[in-house]
Amino acid sequence: MALSTRLASPLLRPVLAAPRWAAPGQRRELSTPQGPGRTLDLGGIFPPLATPFSPMQEVDYARLEGNLRRYASIPFRGLVVLGSNGEYPYLAPQEQLEVVSCVRRALPRDRLLLAGSGCESTQATVQRTLSMAEAGADVALVVTPCYYRGAMTSAALVQHYTEVADTSPIPVVLYSVPANTGLDLPLEAVITLAQHPNILGIKDSGGDITRIGLMVHKTRQEDFQVLAGSASFLLASYALGASGGVCALANVLGSPLCQLDHLCRKGRWQEARELQHRLIEPNTAVTRRFGIPGLKKAMEWFGYYGGPCRAPLAPLSPPQVEELRGAFSANGWL
Secondary structure, three states, rough: OOOOOOOOOOOOOOHHHHHOOOOOOOOOOOOOOOOOOOOOOOOEEEEEEEOOOOOOOOOOOOHHHHHHHOOOOOOOEEEEEEOOHOOOOOOHHHHHHHHHHHHHHOOOOOOOOEEOOOOOOOOHHHHHHHHHHOOOOOOOEEEEHHHHHHHHHHHHHHHHHHHHHOOOOOOOEEEEHHHHHOOOOOOOHHHHHHOOOOOOEEEEOOOHHHHHHHHHHOOOOOOEEEEEHHHHHHHHHHHHOOEEEEHHHHHOOHHHHHHHHHHHOOHHHHHHHHHHHHHHHHHHHHHHHOOHHHHHHHHHHHOOOOOOOOOOOOOOHHHHHHHHHHHHHHOOOO
């Protein structure tokens, strides 16, 4: 079964043609080859990086660089910074820019850097997106504004994202994460926004596989890519035509997730299904069950620096740590 390989429109702003991205023939093995008119391929796995903090809850850039050195050996398509798992709302604006700059310096040029730039107001999102581009981001990941969610109609959200995409010097990826925002970006808004030449795709973390299939189907005439927002439904998303995945579990089990991506692209569905089954329980543990504190604790077991979260996020209790460990050990990861 062929997977979606749609890429950004050639009508994008000239900055997209800069040598920030690898030229055809220089892309890594798991990346879908480029074709005529294609400028940027999101196919593959992106870990949404956890932000490491010191015991005093300051951003620990040395620890971040240490994690990045280890991630460099894993065939990720790129990295996501300042997403939900990066404790984005808890970082000061200057810290956000410094994190992006730090990751950009360490990241090989053939790998993409997606940076969260969503704010509550359109004006602030426009400004933050420009700042992320200047700091070295290749793509802006823009979460839905949600504080006044009752007023966030399809029309309001289309207007918001259109203004951001019109002014952004880098491509925009929509970000729908209803577990955190209480707001699902409406399907009709996604279909409309997919027609914008500077909107590259969507990261959908809702877990509704019917919705993901419809997004792929309804945007098939556009240069628009759908990214699964969780490892738990990655295989199902690929089977319906998704291009890749932004998966919290990739911070911990990056190689197995890249292997799942590879198996799906090769059509080795039985092997992919067996691997997917072993990833569901640990993924649920580091997302819905225990969240970022669970993710950071699991990172430590696999040789990465997790460290503390910023308050008010609290560390796991000893019984929670044992339950988390059980989710990994029961599936053969520990």
